[in-house]
Amino acid sequence: MRLVPRPDPVRDPVRFVDQRLGAGSLLRSTLRYVFPDHWSFMLGEIALYAFVMLVATGVFLSLNYVPSDETVTYTGSYAPLQGRTMGAQYESVLRIVFDLPAGNLLRQTHHWAANVFVVAIALHLARICLTGAFRRPRELNYLVGVTMLALALVEGFLGYSLIDDLLSGMGLAIAYSVAGSIPFVGGDLAILFWGGEYPGSSAIWPRMEILHVLLIPVAIGGLLTVHLVQVIRQHHTQFPGGPRGERAVVGTPLWAAYALRSIGLFLIVAGLLLLLGGLVQINPIWLWGPYETALSTNGAQPDWYLGWLIGALRLMPPLEVRFGDYVAVPNPFWGGALYPLVVFGILYLWPWIDKRRWGDRARHETLDRPRDNPRRTASFAALATWVFVILFAGSVDRFAFRTLISYEAQIWFLRGAAIAGPVVAYLVTRRLCEELRARERHPLRGWSGEVVRARDDGGWAAQPEEAPTDEAAGEAAPPR
Amino acid sequence: MSESRLRIALAWIGLRLLRRLRPRRRAQEPPAPRRAEPPDALARETPSTPRAELLVAALLLVGALAAAAFVVLYVVRPDTQLLGLCLGGALVICGIAAAFAGKRVVPQETASEPYEQLADERKVDDVGAIVREAGEGVSRRGMLAAAAGLAGATIGAAAVVPVASLGPAVGDRITATPWRRGRRLVDSEGRPLRPEQITEGTVVLAFPEAADRNTLDAPVMLLRFAPEELEMSAARRAAAPGGVIAYSRICTHASCAVSMYRHPLHPATAPEPALVCPCHFSTFDPRRGGAVLFGPAGRPLPQLPLQVNAAGELVAAGGFIGQVGPSYAGERETEA
Incomplete structure (x- = not known):
């Protein structure tokens, strides 16, 4: 006879929690929560895991960073800069790179993770826009997502601006000029934030640090929580077909297969970021040296996700609005402020533009394939083309250097391309989608050729195609 | 003498490990406990094979070795490339192990869960009624709303105004340059x-x-x-x-x-x-x-x-001809 029940390593802790919080049914439904399977649903997950890595590496960096521009003389182990006077913030980053074990690994991993974070968000956004996942009931979550993208861009810019190396100083000078160019309020706004005329007072460093390590990460973290809670409440969308429809979501339950796969994805993302951070150099700040207003370098490029703003600033003709001696709109406003406002304005309004165009206010749980709605897909392709042609304009000086095609000629070409490119992209994409929809063939998958055999009389004859079975219709292998 | 003892001990440890590697016979396993609610699975299979389990264990072991190498290197030779290779490699290998286990070791299930009916018109009506009930017996609603709006707006303004203390007083921008007649x-x-x-x-x-x-x-x-x-x-x-x-x-x-x-x-x-x-x-x-x-x-x-x-x-010979630096919105430009 047993008086003491045999301990159960699973049920005992669950019982402990359940008796105190009544969490049993929540745990049960969480473990059975269903995730539909499609590779494109991983993009948001990758962004989430990149954010986790950003926080993990960022904590280490923030504990070693000094947000001060007090002049110090460098005495660390990097010989070329020894004896050079510089700001304490730049010196503290040099210390992280050269004098803390694993310091440069974590700094470079942080920088790589920031780049991957924005790539993943951008691709996730493209997936959402192309498949109609933003439609009712998910409009609010779409807005949360676009806001996180905007915050991520600002956060990334602040991150590499905190160092005060030559490149970051040039970026800050541009940011100052763009802020100062906003009509009516700009001049005062820039002076206010920088605490004086550029390069500003010492107060700018702790201000930027607080924004970068506290306010914006907390905002992103909060929105991330809202984003995920809404997803759980509404459930994932899914592609239609088979048992998948508007009534029920079909896929893999969280426990255990999906959990293991997702943990695997996290570890692979984290591991690849660390491999990049260790093996592929990024932003070698020790080569740029400290910033002074009188210095700048050729071939300066921002991180990729701000290239579209540099491109827009470069493409803009020298247009300023003045009334007599009163400067109403200085030039940096067009490319640096108005252009991103227009792009984000379109992104924010996307679900409502879509509703208006199709008069479709119904609830949708299943997704469209991009070809199912050629004009929506074409519109997004046009927007993406607009942004990426201009992003390319941000690096034409490098391209001119390699190809010896004159910089001016390329800028004139790209000014035209920024206007004509979206129209061409729209027309081509729409046609492509319509054709694909008409033929029901996947462009990258399956066999779509014909088999020819030598005839007895020496000619060639096409083999009559076998009627495709249901299963083989989409992904038929070439017959042998 | 002691060498032979060591050999015996090693052989014993090896034997124990080998026994662990052998898959447990499934006949001895107790049947999985039944659930109160029957599973909602559309399809379920148990793909695990001894080879797959061995592969996962081997991958995790390699990952553990790489992670241990990171710890050793951190102390002995903190080289950025080697550290990144070890820690990144450890995570990638363990990640592959976990993803593989998720596909080939644990039961593979396809389940279905109904989308919740979110909208409920009756609740919307109820909320509307509850909100409106607060106005029962109140006659001067417009006046109260206007007063509350005014109070809210002024408190909001009071909360925003301290932003101005971030920088020098608006309009105090320094336009003077260090250049004077005769400065070398x-x-x-x-x-x-x-x-x-x-x-x-x-x-x-x-x-x-x-x-x-x-x-x-x-x-x-x-x-x-x-x-x-x-x-x-x-x-x-x-x-x-x-x-x-x-x-x-x-x-x-x-x-x-x-x-x-x-x-x-x-x-x-x-x-x-x-x-x-x-x-x-x-x-x-x-x-x-x-x-x-x-x-x-x-x-x-x-x-x-x-x-x-x-x-x-x-x-x-004097100050600049024209304004230095970028144009500011709202500035009055000095004549060139």
Whole structure:
């Protein structure tokens, strides 16, 4: 006879929690929560895991960073800069790179993770826009997502601006000029934030640090929580077909297969970021040296996700609005402020533009394939083309250097391309989608050729195609 | 003696490990406990094979070794590449193990869960009714709402106003430059510059003597042209003694340092000389008062009038012709 029940390593802790919080049914439904399977649903997950890595590496960096521009003389182990006077913030980053074990690994991993974070968000956004996942009931979550993208861009810019190396100083000078160019309020706004005329007072460093390590990460973290809670409440969308429809979501339950796969994805993302951070150099700040207003370098490029703003600033003709001696709109406003406002304005309004165009206010749980709605897909392709042609304009000086095609000629070409490119992209994409929809063939998958055999009389004859079975219709292998 | 004991111990440990590696016979396993609610699975299979389990264990073991190597290297030789390789490799290998286990070891299930009906018109009606109930017996609703709105707006304004203490008082922007009549131009080492040091085809960076260099209005560039090459007003040409001319270093577009100089080596085919900003390629003509040749800048580069003092050194003849640095929205521009 047993008086003491045999301990159960699973049920005992669950019982402990359940008796105190009544969490049993929540745990049960969480473990059975269903995730539909499609590779494109991983993009948001990758962004989430990149954010986790950003926080993990960022904590280490923030504990070693000094947000001060007090002049110090460098005495660390990097010989070329020894004896050079510089700001304490730049010196503290040099210390992280050269004098803390694993310091440069974590700094470079942080920088790589920031780049991957924005790539993943951008691709996730493209997936959402192309498949109609933003439609009712998910409009609010779409807005949360676009806001996180905007915050991520600002956060990334602040991150590499905190160092005060030559490149970051040039970026800050541009940011100052763009802020100062906003009509009516700009001049005062820039002076206010920088605490004086550029390069500003010492107060700018702790201000930027607080924004970068506290306010914006907390905002992103909060929105991330809202984003995920809404997803759980509404459930994932899914592609239609088979048992998948508007009534029920079909896929893999969280426990255990999906959990293991997702943990695997996290570890692979984290591991690849660390491999990049260790093996592929990024932003070698020790080569740029400290910033002074009188210095700048050729071939300066921002991180990729701000290239579209540099491109827009470069493409803009020298247009300023003045009334007599009163400067109403200085030039940096067009490319640096108005252009991103227009792009984000379109992104924010996307679900409502879509509703208006199709008069479709119904609830949708299943997704469209991009070809199912050629004009929506074409519109997004046009927007993406607009942004990426201009992003390319941000690096034409490098391209001119390699190809010896004159910089001016390329800028004139790209000014035209920024206007004509979206129209061409729209027309081509729409046609492509319509054709694909008409033929029901996947462009990258399956066999779509014909088999020819030598005839007895020496000619060639096409083999009559076998009627495709249901299963083989989409992904038929070439017959042998 | 002790060696043979060690061998026996090692053999024993090896045997135990081998026994662990052997898959447990499934017949001895107790049946999985039944659930109160039957599973909602559409399909379920158990794909696990001893080989798959062995592979996962082996991958995790390799991952553990790489992670341990990271710890050792951190202490012994903290080399960025090796550290990244070990920790990154450990995570990637363990990640592959987990993903593989998720596909080939644990039961594979396809389940279905109904989408929840979110909208409920009755609840919307209820909420509307509850909100409206608060107004029962209140006669002057408009007045109360207006008063509350006013209070809210003023408290909001009071909360926002302290933002102004972030910076200098609005409108206090410093427009003064360190350049005065007679102030000497010095190089980056602080030595006074003489006109003969400025040669054609080069740019010399100069600063005001005994002033803060790290501002937008301090740094200037010195260039030399044959005086007849300078196509500008008589007053401006007079401010370039012997063809030595000074321009602000800071781009009038977005405050970057204009650090590139295009000097034609084959005048017949090459474009004319130009000062170029590397940020957005605003291109200025140094022979025509810094006029914009190409790019986004909306204003010419300001010229600093120069003189040569009695000691034969370059000095400023006054402040800049034109506003230094980027244009600010709402500023009144001084006439060039």
